[in-house]
């Protein structure tokens with residue numbers, strides 16, 4: 001029987017204060033986790049919402065975080081080169097990684113240059129299994145200490161889209177997927193629910209009026225939403241916090 005995971009919804013006046021609240025919570029969590037276990041395994045989100053957060057982590061919060069003990073992963077990656085404007089790794093490198101002393105060996109990007117994309121997914125899964133895999137190291141989270149996620153207007157998260165067969169995946173931790181025809185880039189490599197839901201915590205960062213309808217659906221009737229919206233299927237081990245700005249918050 002699923003133990004109910006703690007779920008919090010926090011609303012902030014705008015994206016800047018939302019991002020600042022996430023930076024504060026993430027820094028506190030990183031310090032406590034590193035103090036207790038010696039490392040902090042963080043999966044970064046793609047899209048545009050996390051940009052301000054990454055700039056805060058590279059700026060005001062830079063010297064509060066023990067970067068040599070932080071390991072960076074990605075929840076998903078578009079199948080484009082790092083220099084491409086749509087690259088999630090490229091965005092994080094520009095806003096965060098280039099400005100903080102995280103050791104290169106702690107940066108675990110999704111190798112989308114490997115073709116076909118399913119082989120890239122398998123290669124990344126190998127990285128994750130070596131880092132987290134059995135035997136689960138005593139006392140360490142069985143996967144990420146924290147996963148940062150966004151939500152699309154259609155309720156997707158990472159590159160898990162409604163109706164995708166990958167939502168039924170029980171074994172694989174990483175998969176190559178094609179986004180719906182309206183979404184580009186088409187090909188992505190994404191974490192699957194089994195590995196996301198082995199994480200200790202997930203923080204959703206959601207900003208903007210265009211997200212209000214899907215946020216209302218997801219946070220309104222969570223049970224019904226979890227049958228349809230991938231973002232509502234995220235149930236990590238300890239806690240999910242929905243960080244919203246007022247524009248995105250349900251009425």
Ligand code: 6PG
Pocket residue numbers: 045046047048049050075076077078088149150151152156157158159
């Ligand atoms: C991606 C992200 C995706 C994103 C949402 C929200 O690679 O596109 O993983 O899940 O978080 O689409 O994107 P915005 O933050 O740009 O609204």
